[in-house]
Amino acid sequence: MRATLARKRDWVGAAWTIRLGKIPSTPMAPFAHLDHSDYALAPELQSQLLSPSLVVFIDQVRANIRRVIECAGGDSDRWRVHLKTTKIPAIWDELLNAGVRHFKCATVRETAELLTLLDEREISGDVLLAYPLVGPGLDYLGRLAVAHGSQRVSVLCEDEERIGSIPAALEIFIDLNSGMDRTGVPVADRETILACARAAQGRLRGLHHYDGHLHAADMDLRRQEIFEGYDRLVALVGDLNAQGIEVDEVITAGTPAFLSALEYTPLRKLQGARHRVSPGTVVFHDARSQVENPGLGLAPAALVFSRVVSQPRRGQITLDAGSKALAAEAGDPAAHALGHPEWTALSPSEEHLPVDLGGGPAPERGSACLLIPRHVCPTVNLAEEALLVESDGSHSVVRVSARAHDLFAPG
Structure with a gap:
């Protein structure tokens, strides 16, 4: 991870660097301990990226893989x-x-x-x-x-x-x-x-x-x-x-x-x-796993890019990542907004995620944020494509080719 990237790119959300000893005491804010760091998307990329969309940060994936192997005594054969x-x-x-x-x-x-x-x-x-x-x-x-x-x-x-x-x-x-x-x-x-x-x-x-x-x-x-x-x-x-x-x-x-x-x-x-x-969730990590294994030292790696589409009442906004972009079967909150521990996601509908701002200021309509899923596995399954982002800002688009099920066996 390179701090110099902050001079080159605008930031969405907060970091994944863990401050030991500051694990959140409540599941309502499992990522409040994260620093502002490498969840960055270049402004020109953000301006073109449709929302909601699945974004995977590759450095965090690699760090998670290394961490799990480290937990296994450095022996990848145990996993x-x-x-x-x-x-x-x-x-x-x-x-x-x-x-x-x-x-x-x-x-x-x-x-x-x-x-x-x-x-x-x-x-x-x-x-x-x-x-x-x-x-x-x-x-x-x-x-x-x-x-x-x-x-x-x-x-x-x-x-x-x-x-x-x-x-x-x-x-x-x-x-x-x-x-x-x-x-x-x-x-x-x-x-x-x-x-x-x-x-x-x-x-x-x-x-x-x-x-x-x-x-x-x-x-x-x-x-x-x-x-x-x-x-x-x-x-x-x-x-x-x-x-x-x-x-x-x-x-x-x-x-x-x-x-x-x-x-x-x-x-x-x-x-x-x-x-x-x-384990499989550990590669991408999610909010539920952070609460269940708070000291493990993993980073959320697969997030949902979303935008504010409405301010329906004082103290509340609506994001465009509903249950068709963000798995909701594991209960509320279905996600946590990176960099906004005071926000609480309310129950989503199909295309809308209402959010209580917790007394904080309301972002402008069109503002972007990254959402850490409560349950990342079915969230990934909802996406047909994903944006893969490297630490230097380079990116590629890939199909989530193993999602869903086949109707008939080939041949």
Whole structure:
């Protein structure tokens, strides 16, 4: 980051440099500790940029990637990054440049885009589609694995009777229900897990244990709950080993749990198995993650550029980034305005975001601001294109090519 840029460019919002010891005490202003710095867009660029639009700051992406690898002891091999957040191959390039080779995807489209990139860069990767696919999507994934034969491709399964229908080119992770009750076999159901493991012999990669429901605000309580789940998980691996089942890999931990997962020593000492964490939001970071992991030291990297379109009443403005540009499913506030900790975003409608100014002065109509999403993953999915901005002000426009879903499988 270069402070000299301030002489060259106008500034939108505030910085991402973290002042240690000044973590906000309230989730209403999770980025009040940020300095004015490198979220800059040149005036001529701002004058041409339509709003709302997705803007990704590449230096912050790189810093976030470095920070997560640092948390993993400098070992990029411990990170199976989830790509559901980023959805942009140019961002995946940054992960590859940092040495990351293990990936999770949520959709077949994400998987197809990633496999194409890996082949183009002549890099051998390891890709898990972390979803219990059924129907033609499963067959399509099998064809992708054949077409990209230098890559390892796997899928989740929770039912021994379905393993025979999984294409032979795909490897298998058994999906465990860690208590989230979304998908997977309950960890305590040893009979079903053992049956799945035996049916998948020869293609069994390991266990997938997603504990995204554990995000208590009390960090000590969260760690305790996470560790209790890992106690049960480690016992399961031991039981499978005792039955002659080899577990190659154990995957845990999205963004709320991954620091605790890295702290849990028994996962690093599994017999014959590699433990990997799988956060994805960390690459772009967002307001919800800042509240959940306030001391992590990440920077918001994917923001929504917006403009003031109305001043409907004293003390309130309306921005042009509604729920069709900014994910709203995680609750209010849907975003935080960079550089304006006193502002509070109210409930959005489709094309409008009302904002309470908190007693501050009203900006002029047409004024620009950058919004940090509360939940960045579905926010990125709403955008068809993104503006990528480098620290020197250079920029490019890319498609968010892994967003959404295909209607039919190609071919």
